[in-house]
Amino acid sequence: MSLTRLDRRYGAAVGSVWSSTLGRVTRTWTGLGSWRDTDVRRFERTALPVLLAGQRQVASLTASYLEQLYREVDGRARRVDLDLDTVTGRALRDVDPAEVYRRPFKEVWAALGDDVSLDEALNRGAYRLETIAKTDLQLARTHTVREVGEQMPHFTYTVRELQGEYDCALCMIASTQRYLKRDLAPIHPGCDCLVKLVTADEDPGQVIDEEKLERIHDAVEEALGKSDRGGRAVDYRKIIVANDHGEMGPVLGFAGQRFTGPDDINLPT
Structure with missing residues (x-):
């Protein structure tokens, strides 16, 4: 999408x-x-x-x-x-x-x-x-x-589209999934994802963008030394991802940081 x-x-x-x-x-x-x-x-x-x-x-x-x-x-x-x-x-x-x-x-x-x-x-x-x-x-x-x-x-499912220059990793993960329209709810307080109703000839399954989902988890693990598909060991809501950072691609920061480039981000090693 x-x-x-x-x-x-x-x-x-x-x-x-x-x-x-x-x-x-x-x-x-x-x-x-x-x-x-x-x-x-x-x-x-x-x-x-x-x-x-x-x-x-x-x-x-x-x-x-x-x-x-x-x-x-x-x-x-x-x-x-x-x-x-x-x-x-x-x-x-x-x-x-x-x-x-x-x-x-x-x-x-x-x-x-x-x-x-x-x-x-x-x-x-x-x-x-x-x-x-x-x-x-x-x-x-x-x-x-x-x-x-x-x-x-005619519409069966909902998907989330990211709108901001920065989004939390939890919302980014949600954007790789499809949801039944009756189950729709905000991902977290302050979430501003655009929600789209979509149709499909057959159920595409829960994950609709496996490659993007794995990239997000890999990026979190590289930065923090761990990731968690269950979302308990790592609070994905507090990890901020720049959707487009020019030549660099996605970069990670943390809630409360306002960064403009890689030199502004301090990730734990």
């Missing part, structure tokens, strides 16, 4: 929603001032409508994308009936969003209770907020794919 023009256009549109939503929510967080109980309620009034709007935008874009994808594959137009309330807000986790977005504040309070500096406590809270918001945006996407997929019997 590879990204088509339609995929890229859809990916860019969703990326724009992510950037706008996360930017506005982050600015609200940093501008609170005290992060006490009263600020929780102020944050809810300001940020929750922005988050819900972002989720609904992602869901609408995803439904439209899948309609166009179906037309390209099947040759016929197919309009879907999607209730946005079933793929956004409380429907994402079956938990009140107000409770979910109180968790970054609890992160700050817990850190302060452990005598962590205020700046560090706020950084932890901001990171928790970003992770939750990204996950909810991706959940809006995956829930929509599941709902819409049920209305598109």
Whole structure:
């Protein structure tokens, strides 16, 4: 599989929603001032409508994308009936969003209770907020794919396409697999993989790109001295892979690093 023009256009549109939503929510967080109980309620009034709007935008874009994808594959137009309330807000986790977005504040309070500096406590809270918001945006996407997929019997499976300049090794491994559309879920908090519904005359099997899968495991083993097909001995979510690094090809780093070249990466020997 590879990204088509339609995929890229859809990916860019969703990326724009992510950037706008996360930017506005982050600015609200940093501008609170005290992060006490009263600020929780102020944050809810300001940020929750922005988050819900972002989720609904992602869901609408995803439904439209899948309609166009179906037309390209099947040759016929197919309009879907999607209730946005079933793929956004409380429907994402079956938990009140107000409770979910109180968790970054609890992160700050817990850190302060452990005598962590205020700046560090706020950084932890901001990171928790970003992770939750990204996950909810991706959940809006995956829930929509599941709902819409049920209305598109021509599509049987889902595959993941990598969009970013950098992706975690776990997502890269997932991109070598096929999944049943009813089993679709985000790979990890903050995952932004593009999800495609696909059809096949016969089941291609779980692994659809054996060569790429082995290259990923070999690269991890070369860098760390070990790899793990079961994903327990090595946390593949924390291994960052540059998808295209010019003449070098894929290079590895670790979550939290922002690298631009081989000299910026420190791998254990």
